[in-house]
Amino acid sequence: MRNALGSVDTVLLLGGRSEIGLAIVARLVRDGARRVMLAARGGTVPDEELERLRRLGAEVHVVDFDASRPETHQDVIDTAAAKLGDLDVVIPAFGVLGGQAVYDRDPEAAARDVAVNFGGHVSAGLAAARRLREQGHGTLVVLSSVAGVRVRRANFVYGSAKAGLDGFAQGLGDALHGSGARVLIVRPGFVIGRMTEGMTPAPMAVGVDEVADAVIEALRSRARVVWVPARLRPAFAVMRLLPQAIWRRMPR
Amino acid sequence: MTLLTGWGRTAPTPATLARPRSADEVAALVKENTAGRGFLARGLGRAYGDAAQNAGGTVLDCTALRPSWTLDPEAGEVTASAGTSLHDLMTALVPRGWFVPVTPGTRYVTVGGAIAADVHGKNHHVDSSFAAHVRALTLVTADGSVRVLGPADDLFWATVGGMGLTGVIVEATFACVPIETSRMRVDVERTRDLDQTLDVMTATDDRYRYTVAWIDLMARGGRTGRSVLTRGDHATREDVRGVVRGDPLAFGPRQRLAAPPWVPDGLLNRATVGAFNAVWYGKAPTAKRGLIQGVTPFFHPLDAVAGWNRMYGSGGLVQYQFVVPFGAEDTLRRVVGTLSTRRVVSFLTVLKRFGAGTPGMLSFPMPGWTLALDIPAGVPGLAGLLRVFDDWVVEAGGRLYLAKDSRTSAASVAASYPRLEEWRAIRDAADPDGVFRSDLARRLRL
Ligand SMILES: Cc1cc2nc3c(=O)[nH]c(=O)nc-3n(C[C@H](O)[C@H](O)[C@H](O)COP(=O)(O)OP(=O)(O)OC[C@H]3O[C@@H](n4cnc5c(N)ncnc54)[C@H](O)[C@@H]3O)c2cc1C
Numbered sequence: 206m207r208n209a210l211g212s213v214d215t216v217l218l219l220g221g222r223s224e225i226g227l228a229i230v231a232r233l234v235r236d237g238a239r240r241v242m243l244a245a246r247g248g249t250v251p252d253e254e255l256e257r258l259r260r261l262g263a264e265v266h267v268v269d270f271d272a273s274r275p276e277t278h279q280d281v282i283d284t285a286a287a288k289l290g291d292l293d294v295v296i297p298a299f300g301v302l303g304g305q306a307v308y309d310r311d312p313e314a315a316a317r318d319v320a321v322n323f324g325g326h327v328s329a330g331l332a333a334a335r336r337l338r339e340q341g342h343g344t345l346v347v348l349s350s351v352a353g354v355r356v357r358r359a360n361f362v363y364g365s366a367k368a369g370l371d372g373f374a375q376g377l378g379d380a381l382h383g384s385g386a387r388v389l390i391v392r393p394g395f396v397i398g399r400m401t402e403g404m405t406p407a408p409m410a411v412g413v414d415e416v417a418d419a420v421i422e423a424l425r426s427r428a429r430v431v432w433v434p435a436r437l438r439p440a441f442a443v444m445r446l447l448p449q450a451i452w453r454r455m456p457r
Numbered sequence: 458m459t460l461l462t463g464w465g466r467t468a469p470t471p472a473t474l475a476r477p478r479s480a481d482e483v484a485a486l487v488k489e490n491t492a493g494r495g496f497l498a499r500g501l502g503r504a505y506g507d508a509a510q511n512a513g514g515t516v517l518d519c520t521a522l523r524p525s526w527t528l529d530p531e532a533g534e535v536t537a538s539a540g541t542s543l544h545d546l547m548t549a550l551v552p553r554g555w556f557v558p559v560t561p562g563t564r565y566v567t568v569g570g571a572i573a574a575d576v577h578g579k580n581h582h583v584d585s586s587f588a589a590h591v592r593a594l595t596l597v598t599a600d601g602s603v604r605v606l607g608p609a610d611d612l613f614w615a616t617v618g619g620m621g622l623t624g625v626i627v628e629a630t631f632a633c634v635p636i637e638t639s640r641m642r643v644d645v646e647r648t649r650d651l652d653q654t655l656d657v658m659t660a661t662d663d664r665y666r667y668t669v670a671w672i673d674l675m676a677r678g679g680r681t682g683r684s685v686l687t688r689g690d691h692a693t694r695e696d697v698r699g700v701v702r703g704d705p706l707a708f709g710p711r712q713r714l715a716a717p718p719w720v721p722d723g724l725l726n727r728a729t730v731g732a733f734n735a736v737w738y739g740k741a742p743t744a745k746r747g748l749i750q751g752v753t754p755f756f757h758p759l760d761a762v763a764g765w766n767r768m769y770g771s772g773g774l775v776q777y778q779f780v781v782p783f784g785a786e787d788t789l790r791r792v793v794g795t796l797s798t799r800r801v802v803s804f805l806t807v808l809k810r811f812g813a814g815t816p817g818m819l820s821f822p823m824p825g826w827t828l829a830l831d832i833p834a835g836v837p838g839l840a841g842l843l844r845v846f847d848d849w850v851v852e853a854g855g856r857l858y859l860a861k862d863s864r865t866s867a868a869s870v871a872a873s874y875p876r877l878e879e880w881r882a883i884r885d886a887a888d889p890d891g892v893f894r895s896d897l898a899r900r901l902r903l
Pocket residue numbers: 464497498499500501502503504505508509519539540560561562563565566567568569570571573574575576577578619620621622624625626627759860861895
């Protein structure tokens with residue numbers, strides 16, 4: 206249960222090795238969360254990550270989870286609920302970022318990644334939402350991206366999946382309204398980290414810690430949407446208005 | 458679904474509300490639906506945190522279990538339905554020359570809530586807590602059976618202080634206190650600092666049936682912990698002769714003011730609370746004896762303003778109440794000192810000496826000092842500060858009051874309620890499938 210000062214007790218991370226996801230979980234544990242489940246492909250998470258969370262005081266469980274197998278998602282949620290009790294925070298943090306050039310050459314790979322980046326979030330998100338609705342409380346943290354706010358030529362496969370995810374999260378948040386359960390939509394810009402390794406940071410790039418801090422703050426204040434950095438919100442208000450002829454030429 | 462919170466207005470959760478009017482209706486509800494998110498009794502919602510909430514489940518609004526009570530003047534006992542409020546009881550009993558055995562700082566609590574939290578009042582050092590006066594209670598348990606329990610039953614002592622988790626109390630019989638008048642004879646005294654407060658209370662509390670100290674937390678330095686002590690007894694006819702005209706037992710609680718429905722956030726800040734505290738301390742006489750006061754100003758000053766909790770704005774408030782055993786005065790000094798130097802805003806800070814506890818397994822009071830603070834939930838750094846206090850309190854052998862809590866950890870409760878396991882065993886036997894549940898129980902893994 207979330208307490209009066211915004212601390213929670215249980216956390217489920219889907220995509221259990223995600224750098225951003227683990228940074229959020231570590232903060233929640235530092236804030237008092239005591240039961241954590243990490244759901245990762247193959248059911249393994251590096252020992253040092255497990256140790257880190259345990260040292261902070263959490264009991265940590267690991268379970269196998271594959272975002273590309275929607276038929277298994279309800280089971281994973283049920284397993285987590287059986288182990289943790291009520292799910293206070295659920296964070297689907299899985300995702301893949303392939304290069305647009307690769308997708309252009311390999312449409313099948315593009316569809317596979319979209320199935321993870323969008324389809325996987327739909328099945329896992331709906332399964333989690335059902336549980337949260339039953340509980341009458343809990344927050345689903347959806348890691349969207351500014352890449353989906355206005356899709357760019359430079360990464361439109363990834364961007365369109367995020368656009369779909371963002372729309373899904375908005376609709377789900379409305380559907381849950383009044384149930385006690387909520388959706389928090391996180392819209393980071395370029396995050397310097399494992400997923401973007403080797404890429405040149407875009408303007409207003411942030412680190413993983415900044416994203417995690419912003420998520421914690423948003424959870425505490427019960428915000429509906431958080432942009433990281435916050436300046437991206439006014440920036441995108443403008444970018445949404447740019448004529449297509451200019452937008453098309455955005456180099457990246 | 459109805460969104461419910463406690464008195465602190467933090468952490469709202471939705472539940473289906475039912476309003477059973479009798480033990481049979483409670484039993485029928487519990488029996489017909491044992492699946493899902495369970496049931497929980499709720500009284501007037503005066504617990505500060507999530508004790509009377511059950512997210513996604515059913516909450517039984519017990520205020521419909523009323524208004525019925527009978528007085529047996531021979532035995533000095535009252536039998537009341539659990540939904541009866543202490544306000545209604547007192548309105549009826551006081552003119553007949555009887556007083557409730559224990560009243561909390563508000564009389565807008567139900568008999569069920571008073572027993573489920575085993576509430577204490579200003580007379581704890583003399584009369585212990587509510588459960589000490591309960592002769593019998595009727596409980597609807599998870600299987601839908603209606604059981605009459607007394608102090609010889611283990612389930613009785615698991616139910617008093619058991620925060621609604623053993624079943625639904627539908628009726629109780631308890632001893633009352635005979636009174637000659639509806640007034641209090643009160644001594645008021647100011648102290649310089651915390652040490653003097655503790656000394657005076659230790660030396661002379663036993664001369665009074667009711668005592669409490671209000672601490673001015675805004676005072677710092679050498680004046681840290683300066684207090685106003687208010688101590689008194691039920692006034693006799695002799696005491697009020699010439700002071701009170703007419704029936705000395707007349708009791709007509711005055712019309713209550715209402716707090717405005719909307720209040721700007723941040724109204725209670727360091728400046729306003731500081732000013733209030735200074736005025737309160739300043740207007741108290743250095744020492745005044747034999748004041749004659751009514752029940753409301755003496756026992757329930759906050760009841761004069763309905764819905765005062767809204768003054769804390771949308772963020773709500775956190776009440777922090779702990780007890781530490783006698784001998785752990787240093788812990789008390791550290792907490793008060795830290796609050797003063799950190800300039801934490803606390804509107805009303807109350808210190809009280811507890812006497813003997815009851816055998817209630819989860820009852821809060823134990824011999825020692827109890828301190829209660831009201832803090833706006835939005836105060837920066839509050840979570841960390843209170844976690845530190847939790848550790849100090851537990852280390853000193855003390856504990857937190859579940860009826861007030863909204864933010865402590867399962868670990869600190871487990872470490873500070875030595876009879877928790879025993880309580881769990883009895884609760885599990887009475888409710889093997891976990892029919893009775895609350896947000897508090899989930900949060901603290903009770
Ligand atoms: C201004 C103020 C001052 C206070 N001062 C004091 C004080 O001096 N001393 C003190 O001890 N407390 C004090 N309290 C706390 C209050 O007395 C307790 O929280 C009390 O339990 C509230 O009763 P309620 O009827 O409002 O119950 P609720 O708040 O509705 O419920 C409290 C608990 O009782 C259970 N419960 C309620 N009815 C039943 C029932 N019929 N059967 C089984 N379980 C039931 C609920 O499940 C819940 O766990 C104060 C509260 C306020 C707001």
